[in-house]
Amino acid sequence: MEKFQTLRTTAVPLPLENIDTDQIIPARFLKATTREGFGTNLFCDWRYQADGSPRAGFVLNNPRYQGLILVAGKNFGCGSSREHAAWALYDAGFRVVISSYFADIFRGNALNTGLLPLQVSDEVLARLLAGIEADPHLALVVDLPSQTLAVPAWGESFGFDIDPYKKECLLNGYDDIDFLVNQKPAIEAFEKQRAWTW
Amino acid sequence: MCGDSHTSTHGAFGAVAFGIGTSQVAQVMASQCLLLSRPKRMRISVEGELRPGVTAKDLILYVIAQLGTGGATGYFVEYAGSAVRSLSMEGRMTVCNMSIEMGARGGLIAPDSTTLAYVEGRPFAPKGTAWHDAVAYWQTLYSDADATFEAEHTFAAADITPMITYGTNPGMGIALTGHVPSEVPAAEAESFDKSLRYMGFERGESLLGKQIDYVFIGSCTNSRIEDLRAVAAYVQGKQKAGHVEAIIVPGSKLVEQQAIAEGIDKIFAAAGFELREPGCSACLAMNEDKIPAGAYCVATSNRNFEGRQGPGSRTLLASPLVAAITAVQGRIVDITQYLN
Numbered sequence: 206m207e208k209f210q211t212l213r214t215t216a217v218p219l220p221l222e223n224i225d226t227d228q229i230i231p232a233r234f235l236k237a238t239t240r241e242g243f244g245t246n247l248f249c250d251w252r253y254q255a256d257g258s259p260r261a262g263f264v265l266n267n268p269r270y271q272g273l274i275l276v277a278g279k280n281f282g283c284g285s286s287r288e289h290a291a292w293a294l295y296d297a298g299f300r301v302v303i304s305s306y307f308a309d310i311f312r313g314n315a316l317n318t319g320l321l322p323l324q325v326s327d328e329v330l331a332r333l334l335a336g337i338e339a340d341p342h343l344a345l346v347v348d349l350p351s352q353t354l355a356v357p358a359w360g361e362s363f364g365f366d367i368d369p370y371k372k373e374c375l376l377n378g379y380d381d382i383d384f385l386v387n388q389k390p391a392i393e394a395f396e397k398q399r400a401w402t403w
Numbered sequence: 404m405c406g407d408s409h410t411s412t413h414g415a416f417g418a419v420a421f422g423i424g425t426s427q428v429a430q431v432m433a434s435q436c437l438l439l440s441r442p443k444r445m446r447i448s449v450e451g452e453l454r455p456g457v458t459a460k461d462l463i464l465y466v467i468a469q470l471g472t473g474g475a476t477g478y479f480v481e482y483a484g485s486a487v488r489s490l491s492m493e494g495r496m497t498v499c500n501m502s503i504e505m506g507a508r509g510g511l512i513a514p515d516s517t518t519l520a521y522v523e524g525r526p527f528a529p530k531g532t533a534w535h536d537a538v539a540y541w542q543t544l545y546s547d548a549d550a551t552f553e554a555e556h557t558f559a560a561a562d563i564t565p566m567i568t569y570g571t572n573p574g575m576g577i578a579l580t581g582h583v584p585s586e587v588p589a590a591e592a593e594s595f596d597k598s599l600r601y602m603g604f605e606r607g608e609s610l611l612g613k614q615i616d617y618v619f620i621g622s623c624t625n626s627r628i629e630d631l632r633a634v635a636a637y638v639q640g641k642q643k644a645g646h647v648e649a650i651i652v653p654g655s656k657l658v659e660q661q662a663i664a665e666g667i668d669k670i671f672a673a674a675g676f677e678l679r680e681p682g683c684s685a686c687l688a689m690n691e692d693k694i695p696a697g698a699y700c701v702a703t704s705n706r707n708f709e710g711r712q713g714p715g716s717r718t719l720l721a722s723p724l725v726a727a728i729t730a731v732q733g734r735i736v737d738i739t740q741y742l743n
Contacts, residue, residue, distance in 0.1 A: 223574075227706065227710060250709065255696070285706075287424070306473055310508070317426035331590070385434035
């Protein structure tokens with residue numbers, strides 16, 4: 206997994222609530238055996254017409270908005286457990302998704318992919334969406350060590366929460382298997398003292 | 404755990420079961436362990452007797468409509484109350500299956516005599532002394548009387564009527580005889596209206612009388628032999644409406660074989676229902692069973708997301724009974740007027 210420390214970038218606004226994983230990457234694209242290449246089909250049915258040409262109204266087809274952060278409405282990533290949703294966002298170049306609420310499985314999948322799910326309040330989310338729409342060049346600074354999202358143009362900075370262990374993993378590019386393999390003696394000791402039950 | 408969000412179906416047996424992503428599957432395979440933060444606890448109680456024509460599917464669609472599609476995010480749910488305890492194991496599986504549709508990691512129901520009667524004698528169930536040991540242990544798996552939950556919700560079974568969804572997430576459900584909401588909070592208006600535009604519905608309207616193009620009976624929510632039997636019991640001697648394509652998909656090869664052994668397949672064929680290959684099928688458009696763009700499909704599955712059943716498809720979630728009656732009538736009706 207790639208390390209994540211600090212990121213300064215513009216952002217792409219997608220002000221819809223309850224964006225589900227079937228929109229992020231439709232099921233018909235899941236038949237691949239590697240993690241790469243899903244970015245082309247990110248938000249496929251919103252992004253392209255049936256003939257494959259881009260839909261003019263969709264934000265990813267609007268050159269006004271660029272950047273490595275997606276800012277989306279609340280309850281982002283609901284629906285299926287497909288990790289491909291996180292892979293598709295990452296493969297398309299996103300490194301952070303900002304929302305006021307994330308579905309649990311998506312949050313875990315994103316952290317395991319190196320994509321930071323950054324939760325802000327409903328109020329901050331609304332301000333960010335409005336701010337980016339008014340000024341597509343609005344820079345955001347995500348600083349993982351200090352757990353802050355700063356908007357330099359506003360002279361403001363917002364804190365965010367992250368599990369301390371997942372923070373260490375992201376900062377160092379570690380994955381969970383590295384950690385668990387190092388716990389093997391403790392796991393084996395636990396299994397020995399555990400009574401067999403149904 | 405398993406790499407599918409509907410793993411929570413096993414909660415019907417009192418099991419802590421939930422879906423995980425690919426990296427987590429790899430963790431389990433590499434270490435037999437999974438790193439988790441402890442979820443919060445929610446208890447959802449449904450008390451009283453369910454009305455005629457109201458099934459486990461209506462119960463869970465009702466609960467999801469009340470709590471919303473993210474209403475249980477961060478929680479693991481225990482379903483309790485007399486209406487839940489009165490459900491068959493198949494009904495309990497339907498309820499636990501859809502826990503994820505309100506954001507919960509999983510949902511479970513404490514094992515009781517219904518659970519034990521279902522498990523006893525099945526393949527892989529413990530036998531002899533091992534069975535008695537297992538039963539003694541399973542009977543300890545209930546919440547203490549003084550157990551505390553971070554969130555508690557109680558609903559009255561009498562308030563639940565046959566349900567249907569009108570929008571593009573499972574929380575957008577109403578009584579079959581109800582109306583699409585006319586008012587929504589300002590912050591949700593854009594998403595709400597986008598959803599209605601996709602579905603071709605309007606704020607405040609009733610769905611009764613809407614013509615339906617497809618009926619899909621299947622998926623991990625409702626494709627067990629009992630679901631097929633319930634549909635067969637209704638459609639026997641009837642015909643699907645001429646303009647409706649009715650697809651019925653057993654959950655597994657075993658269910659398909661059982662349906663054939665019971666002669667249910669012939670009832671479906673005579674009624675004009677097409678029995679398709681067991682599996683996920685038209686629930687998520689992974690194989691050739693797809694709903695065309697713009698077409699309306701009453702489906703017994705679990706997700707009505709945009710394009711879920713094929714690009715442009717419009718899904719209305721409902722129970723197998725509602726689906727069967729819709730297939731015969733060809734339009735959305737108040738099913739309580741059509742019960743056998």
